[in-house]
Amino acid sequence: MKKPQKQPLQIQLLIAKALRGKIDPEEKELLDRWYEEKGKSTHIPESQVVQLNTKKALKQTRKKLSPPTKSIPSWVRVAAAISAIAGFVYLLSHSITPPVSKGDMISYQTIENQRGMRKHLLLPDGSKVTMNGESSLKIHRLFSKERTMYLEGEAYFEVAKDSMRPFKVFTEMAITEVLGTSFSIKTQRKSQEKIAVNEGIVKVVAKSTDRAKESKTLTAAQAVELHNSHGFGLVQHIEPTSTFGWVRGELHFENSPIMEVMETLGDWYGLDDIDYSGINPACKVTGTYTKVVLKDILESIKYATEINYELNGKKLKVSQGKCKG
Incomplete structure (x- = not known):
């Protein structure tokens, strides 16, 4: 089994502070930047991480640590505790036996x-x-x-x-x-x-x-x-x-019914209301759009299908124009 990569000591310290709820804004920004550089992805926000049962985690951590002795320098014990806490943040663990009740x-x-x-x-x-x-x-x-x-x-x-x-x-x-x-x-x-x-x-x-x-x-x-x-x-x-294009911020349409396209655009851009009652359902759309604003997509579809549209904030109205399918 692949072991999680060991975190730098500075990051371990920041994670430990986050667990205790004592991380300041500058330290949080540094920790967030480290996560972004490491995974090029947004980690679960710190505000959610600190909701974990930290008291139970610390108690389990103490049980795992060997009892301190006079021959072991205090900084070694502190480093071990920090490492164990960091490991807790990195690997959240417990067995689940579904189904799970509401409680x-x-x-x-x-x-x-x-x-x-x-x-x-x-x-x-x-x-x-x-x-x-x-x-x-x-x-x-x-x-x-x-x-x-x-x-x-x-x-x-x-x-x-x-x-x-x-x-x-x-x-x-x-x-x-x-x-x-x-x-x-x-x-x-x-x-x-x-x-x-x-x-x-x-x-x-x-x-x-x-x-x-x-x-x-x-x-x-x-x-x-x-x-x-x-x-x-x-x-x-x-x-x-085309199936996984949305993960990369891409929309793919291949001879797709225009009503289906409008529903997809509504979900993608968070529209509150779409009126396409006056459009020919046989009208089809083909195209690929990557991280573009909604108006640019609508202009492209208008050019290809000759539909008409009105976009007012989060409301979109589409009419047939010359699109005959």
Whole structure:
């Protein structure tokens, strides 16, 4: 099993101060900068880290440390304590045996993402998560013995390999389990889910008591949908560039119905209201857009399809124009 990289002493000191809630703004900025440079990803915010049960963690740390003796210099004991505390922040650990009752949810750290936003997380085991808008992720406060979490919405996972500890994502309808790979899960209204794999192997097991024995194994460039009404659909081949483009800030449309495109734009840019009642549903859109403002995308679609639109703040109205499909 790959051991977590040892943190620099200065960073260990800052993490220890953060655990005690005594880190000042300048020190917090330094710690945040170190996380960003190390993982090029936003770590779980310090405001959430300090919500962990630090008293219990310190008590467990003291038990693990050898009793101090006169022959051991005090600075050695301090360094050992700091290292153990830093290890606690880096590897949150505890076994989870789902399903979890509502009373047990206090053991979870909830991270939510607003509509129209993408959020990047660096997990304690080195795995990375990109959350799409209107998504929620519940991560057990202790994470090293069994890597388990609960998802509502859509997220993309880049899982650090660890053959001793499977990585499990629980949703309303399924359990998705991997050892080390990259994949995405999208839940829709608790009645439909889609699991897509970018690399590696993923196993998906239906949670419903009626379908508890149903499962699918997916490999790279494959996806499957799971429905409440009729279980798993057929395994489909996907184009990773378009399927996972949103993770890189890209929108891909390939002969997509314009109503579907407008709904995607509404979610992506956090629009409050979209009116496309006057548009031809047969109209299709093809294009790739990378980190551009909404108006530029609409102008591009207008040029290609000759639709008309009005954008007023968070409200969008689209009319047919000359688009005939």
